[in-house]
């Protein structure tokens with residue numbers, strides 16, 4: 001069939017590009033922020049992405065796994081991944097020595113629909129590790145502040161020691177151009193100055209206009225359920241509620257089949273879905 | 286399309302000429318009633334009446350297991366120096382087999398191009414051959430009983446000759462390499478072809494209505510049928526391995542004993558395996574067998590339609606033929622269609 005197709009110029013989409021972990025910043029127990037830089041100058045200069053996209057990270061000799069990019073494209077040069085240690089690949093990642101080589105390919109997935117979000121209020125609701133992709137969007141919005149109306153973050157953790165990006169978020173509380181609402185389920189230290197209670201209680205502290213707002217929710221399923229109730233009660237349209245789906249991903253490029261939900265590849269058509277599209281996917285919500 | 290004829294007495298000689306286009310692979314007998322695509326030296330080994338081989342043609346282009354990269358600690362991943370330089374000529378691909386390859390072409394092309402599959406595919410010539418359906422074939426229902434692209438040559442038996450459709454320039458090269466063996470189409474050949482075509486159409490014993498199936502599948506999403514099939518399915522994965530259009534795979538790194546070099550490989554995977562949709566932390570999106578069975582049917586008959594504009598089942602009957610539990614796709618769909626719930 002040689003004359004029907006001409007593929008020779010296409011590069012291998014599975015090839016991890018050489019990169020290095022230039023710094024690791026411990027976050028909370030079993031969570032670290034990895035700062036990664038490509039080895040090749042042209043990759044450093046040309047790699048750009050949208051908040052909400054992910055990369056496939058290879059630990060050489062162990063395997064590959066998808067991670068949301070936590071940094072913002074407004075700060076090019078390094079990629080930040082906030083990783084929870086949970087299994088095969090992540091265990092090996094946490095054991096790597098300083099400056100270790102890794103492989104990165106991507107960015108993949110749709111990311112947040114920035115063109116739609118711009119000109120609107122942003123309501124970011126995160127729980128636990130859900131902060132990882134939302135931190136990218138938050139940073140992007142703050143670096144492009146004039147493109148958005150109000151920016152509100154609601155982030156809940158179990159206790160103060162469980163809060164990712166804690167110090168940088170605590171600083172935001174003082175900042176006038178963003179409403180940063182942080183809460184913990186319980187505080188045994190007695191030192192916690194922000195809110196206590198589940199994330200939905202934060203809704204009492206913010207005025208939200210459903211017609212001019214996009215909500216982006218990332219977090220555990222149970223949190224998702226309650227936040228959704230809250231938003232629907234406030235008459236949010238389903239397509240103004242955005243969520244990030246997690247699925248098993250072996251390729252990231254729409255081939256291996258693993259991330260398929262009904263009629264969508266999470267890796268190509270997602271991982272960001274609006275709630276309307278998500279309820280129309282079988283096995284969802 | 287260029288159409289010519291090849292008298293059957295010239296067939297063996299023509300196959301002899303094909304060697305210069307690559308190693309010839311064709312259906313041969315393996316065991317009592319099973320057939321496989323395997324290398325052949327000459328025409329006499331080819332089982333022209335084979336209805337279906339155990340494994341479909343995907344095995345040539347999307348290998349059951351293959352090396353994607355070599356790696357070395359500190360150096361990262363490298364593409365193996367050559368995927369394959371070997372040219373092959375696949376002889377005896379049936380219309381459904383070719384449709385299966387056309388479907389894989391769609392999947393492995395697209396925004397990201399699977400270079401492994403396409404490199405191999407671009408080195409193969411495909412010669413199709415018409416067939417007479419058995420009880421398990423339902424390619425008429427899936428509209429894959431006739432094929433007009435995806436082959437270099439296609440042979441249809443019209444009695445003492447083959448009618449040969451030339452699909453590509455490579456096909457034309459193969460004909461020209463043995464030009465004296467071929468003849469122009471005569472009126473009697475046209476008549477014979479049309480007669481055969483009707484005969485073939487009438488020989489289908491299995492028929493199901495598939496055109497409106499996506500809608501029915503949405504409607505019967507909670508059907509008891511899925512529970513019932515789930516109870517019988519063993520999650521063995523055979524149906525996916527033998528399916529010409531199942532393309533799922535998983536990826537893993539294999540470390541050598543030196544602890545620093547090795548290979549990244551991929552191998553066929555199956556959505557019916559229990560851990561297929563497992564994500565880190567232990568959550569399994571399809572922990573129940575019934576939900577995995579449903580997912581497989583849903584993907585083939587419903588999801589694929591939304592993604593690529595057509596169902597991915599080509600009606601070859603392999604899944605039924607090989608399932609150790611005797612699960613029959615036609616039966617499942619028929620039940621789904623006729624089920625009335627209380």
Ligand SMILES: Cc1cc2nc3c(=O)[nH]c(=O)nc-3n(C[C@H](O)[C@H](O)[C@H](O)COP(=O)(O)OP(=O)(O)OC[C@H]3O[C@@H](n4cnc5c(N)ncnc54)[C@H](O)[C@@H]3O)c2cc1C
Pocket residue numbers: 054065066067068069081082083084085086087088089090091129132133245246247248249271560561562563564565566
């Ligand atoms: C779009 C997306 C974004 C993500 N973003 C982040 C992020 O920002 N931060 C983060 O920490 N995580 C993120 N994740 C989750 C992350 O990808 C997983 O935590 C990671 O894959 C874990 O890899 P592991 O090898 O350490 O875990 P493991 O559980 O060892 O293995 C990973 C995969 O192997 C498979 N597996 C597990 N056990 C078995 C078994 N017994 N047999 C066969 N296969 C098995 C599972 O299917 C699992 O998906 C994201 C996931 C997706 C899809």
Ligand code: SF4
Pocket residue numbers: 517518519520521522523524525557607608609610611612
């Ligand atoms: S071959 Fe049959 S038993 Fe095995 S996974 Fe497929 S349907 Fe289930």
Ligand code: SF4
Pocket residue numbers: 524527528529530531585597598599600601602603604605614
């Ligand atoms: S699902 Fe069964 S009948 Fe359909 S193409 Fe696959 S193996 Fe053939």
Ligand code: FES
Pocket residue numbers: 248249250251252253254255256257258259260265266267268
């Ligand atoms: S991750 Fe392989 S298809 Fe989406």
